[in-house]
Amino acid sequence: MKTLLALLLAPLLTVALLLGLAPAAQALVHAHPDETGTPVVRSLESLRDLDYQSWQVVAYREGAPGGPLKLRIVGYPGKVRLDHPTALQVRSGRLRWELADVTLANPQLAGDGRAAAAEFDLAPLLADLKQDRPLRLVLPGVFVELPVPPFVVAEWRSLPNATG
Numbered sequence: 001m002k003t004l005l006a007l008l009l010a011p012l013l014t015v016a017l018l019l020g021l022a023p024a025a026q027a028l029v030h031a032h033p034d035e036t037g038t039p040v041v042r043s044l045e046s047l048r049d050l051d052y053q054s055w056q057v058v059a060y061r062e063g064a065p066g067g068p069l070k071l072r073i074v075g076y077p078g079k080v081r082l083d084h085p086t087a088l089q090v091r092s093g094r095l096r097w098e099l100a101d102v103t104l105a106n107p108q109l110a111g112d113g114r115a116a117a118a119e120f121d122l123a124p125l126l127a128d129l130k131q132d133r134p135l136r137l138v139l140p141g142v143f144v145e146l147p148v149p150p151f152v153v154a155e156w157r158s159l160p161n162a163t164g
Helices: 002-021 123-128 150-161
Strands: 029-033 039-048 054-062 069-074 088-092 095-099 117-121 135-139 143-148
Touching: 029 150, 039 143, 039 150, 054 143, 054 150, 069 150, 095 123, 123 150
Parallel strands: none
Antiparallel strands: 029 039, 039 054, 054 069, 069 117, 088 095, 088 135, 135 143
16 A cells, blocks of 8 residues: 555656746846946847747847847857848737847947847837737848747846846
8 A cells, every 4th residue: 555655646746846846937137237337238048940040139228227128139150141221020919010120320230240140129019018928030031930938028028127
């Protein structure tokens, strides 16, 4: 009887321990000063598109809360070249946005001959989002669909008012 009880309880205890030890997805917004001392708050994630290519996705705000919000998408240099300006298309269900390409307004990116990064104005998207819903990014000529999970959207939505 004790052996039968032990056989029944062992899998239940294992599952309970695994569920209790699993890390919860949480916002990982980092704050730091840039090279000029301006405060920067950012969310950095590595995401894969539907072709299984990795992209670094950085949403950030420079300056005090209420400052400009940008989304930087970076591919691997030598593997991709991003043409500017190309608007970023964002979808969530029936909702659609086109984020303006502001890459050439950033002197560091405009002068980078590798052309492996693009920046977009994130403010219009965040102004419309009222919940942490999954998004689909489309960058014509670069990737067909880059899924963004809700926990990343939560990080992005926290940026306008985040403090360091």
